[in-house]
Amino acid sequence: MTQAQQAALAAAQAQAAQSAVAAQTAAAQAQAAAAAAAAAQTEAGYCRKYIESATWVQRDEPGYGLIWSLQVKPTECARRMGPDQTDRAYQELYEMFKTDPRWTENINPGSMRRQFVCHVVGVPFKELWNIEPARPYVSHQASLSLPYICNPLPSDAGK
Known part of the structure; x- marks a missing residue:
């Protein structure tokens, strides 16, 4: 060679x-x-942590103009959680912001949770989940079937 x-x-x-x-x-x-x-999951199959981070931002939204939006970044575990974990996940978010006036002055009871659960079920892998206290409460089925999934407009109230 x-x-x-x-x-x-x-x-x-x-x-x-x-x-x-x-x-x-x-x-x-x-x-x-x-x-x-x-x-990231406990032995019982639940996430140790559901919320990676969350912060309030103002956004210009169709049908509303400038409104407060809570931008939620879920953990990877939360993106894969089942519907049986939504109460735990939402409770974690609530504990983070329960004293914030933007949360406590919510005029649409249940709307923030509805939007949160809609993101869990409908768009779990969206980078950020934006939920707004100004949005009206709509049924779970309506929130998933809206052309702008999880983001009801004032005209959607009562659906």
Whole structure:
């Protein structure tokens, strides 16, 4: 075998070794991500935490103009939760904001929860869930069937 062939063989072996290490690293990262997701749930199947973050912002919304919106970023576990966990998830959000005037002065009782549950069921993988106290209460079925899912307009009140 010539020196050039030996060099080419050595380079190919080095590249194969690097590829094997990269594959092992990717597999380890995937296992770590799966373990983290599993650790996010308790043994009972409930999430340890449902809300990654939430903050009030003002948004210009059709039918309303400028209104307060609570932008909720759910945890990965919350994005996969079943309907049996919505009470726990909403309670966590409530505990975070129950003394905030934008929450306590809500004139549409039940609307914030309805919007929250609609996001859980209808658009769980949307990056942020925006829920607004100004929106009217509508039925669960109506909230899911609106052309602007989970975001009822004033004209939708009573649906």
